[in-house]
Amino acid sequence: MNTDTLNDKPENVDEKSMPVLSVKNLTYHYPKNKLALDDVSFDIYSGEKVAVVGPNGAGKTTLFLHMNSTIKSKGHIFINGKDVADMNPTERVKEVGIMFADPDNQLFMPTVFDDVAFGPLNLGLSKEEVEQRVEEAIEMTGIADLKTRVPHHLSLGQKKKVVLASIISMKPKVLILDEPTANLDPKSKRDVLEIVNKLNADGMTIIISTHDVNLLSELADKVFVLNKRIIETGTPRDIFSNPGLLEENNLEASDIFKFFQLLSSIGFDCEELPLSFDEAVEEILTQMEESGGHIHLHTHDHSHEEMIKLRTAFQQRIERID
Numbered sequence: 001m002n003t004d005t006l007n008d009k010p011e012n013v014d015e016k017s018m019p020v021l022s023v024k025n026l027t028y029h030y031p032k033n034k035l036a037l038d039d040v041s042f043d044i045y046s047g048e049k050v051a052v053v054g055p056n057g058a059g060k061t062t063l064f065l066h067m068n069s070t071i072k073s074k075g076h077i078f079i080n081g082k083d084v085a086d087m088n089p090t091e092r093v094k095e096v097g098i099m100f101a102d103p104d105n106q107l108f109m110p111t112v113f114d115d116v117a118f119g120p121l122n123l124g125l126s127k128e129e130v131e132q133r134v135e136e137a138i139e140m141t142g143i144a145d146l147k148t149r150v151p152h153h154l155s156l157g158q159k160k161k162v163v164l165a166s167i168i169s170m171k172p173k174v175l176i177l178d179e180p181t182a183n184l185d186p187k188s189k190r191d192v193l194e195i196v197n198k199l200n201a202d203g204m205t206i207i208i209s210t211h212d213v214n215l216l217s218e219l220a221d222k223v224f225v226l227n228k229r230i231i232e233t234g235t236p237r238d239i240f241s242n243p244g245l246l247e248e249n250n251l252e253a254s255d256i257f258k259f260f261q262l263l264s265s266i267g268f269d270c271e272e273l274p275l276s277f278d279e280a281v282e283e284i285l286t287q288m289e290e291s292g293g294h295i296h297l298h299t300h301d302h303s304h305e306e307m308i309k310l311r312t313a314f315q316q317r318i319e320r321i322d
């Protein structure tokens with residue numbers, strides 16, 4: 001795995017630029033000496049889209065609770081060179097917005113509009129600017145039809161979008177999302193994914209914790225495997241290609257990646273295994289175009305016994321997918 005390259009600044013980043021977020025030697029014990037974070041350090045550069053993955057209890061939420069100083073511990077978090085522990089709340093919300101897994105803890109106003117307007121109003125902006133920011137955030141998250149609704153009466157997917165809008169209206173430089181797609185229906189997952197990717201395309205730096213390995217390659221360009229400490233850093237492909245790492249950290253490769261691993265084991269030629277459904281479709285279409293509508297399996301590389309074994313494994317996997 002090419003972790004050296006990934007730990008370095010991305011190529012498109014100005015040499016002189018500092019990391020937008022720098023976590024230095026964070027160690028945290030909950031009461032009764034329960035170790036949650038063990039000397040965690042990493043840098044994230046402007047415009048990056050990073051996922052933090054790891055088993056239940058790995059310390060992901062604990063890490064995020066440090067980002068707005070909800071909890072403090074040994075170590076430091078710098079945003080644009082300034083320690084978050086030294087920022088006042090107004091300074092902090094302009095730098096970093098965090099969407100936690102449970103939206104109910106972040107919604108408290110009588111209407112959706114008021115919730116989205118609450119932050120900008122407290123920044124002391126003009127009425128026009130507040131309205132403009134609220135409209136933009138509502139438009140970006142597609143919740144115009146919910147403006148006058150009571151936030152606590154909404155569905156989980158709707159609540160998450162309202163929380164996201166209330167954070168976007170603050171225009172933070174860094175957006176942190178704790179399991180943003182958990183418990184959402186497939187359409188709502190896609191909606192969240194699209195919003196996050198649009199924000200990132202507009203320049204926002206994004207950090208996401210997720211157990212949703214099937215969306216990982218779309219949610220992030222770079223992945224930190226956290227298990228109290230940073231175990232590994234890599235692209236989604238690096239992480240999916242490391243069976244030992246996956247096994248030790250209760251992770252799995254995406255279904256598509258596993259399926260194409262299996263296909264390649266029975267002779268499907270593929271330079272890079274697809275990570276997502278879209279990549280798989282692209283790969284298949286390209287191969288079909290190049291070979292006049294056929295997909296070639298180089299089965300002659302295998303003995304008859306091997307083919308029977310692979311066929312059985314293939315069948316079992318297909319049954320599991322069903």
Ligand SMILES: Nc1ncnc2c1ncn2[C@@H]1O[C@H](COP(=O)(O)OP(=O)(O)OP(=O)(O)O)[C@@H](O)[C@H]1O
Nearest residue numbers: 030031034035036055056057058059060061062063
């Ligand atoms: N308030 C608390 N008091 C004591 N221990 C806690 C508290 N909150 C979390 N922990 C413990 O700290 C560890 C890290 O928890 P954390 O919620 O940060 O993990 P996580 O990676 O977000 O997990 P998950 O993927 O299940 O959401 C776990 O062992 C958890 O039991």
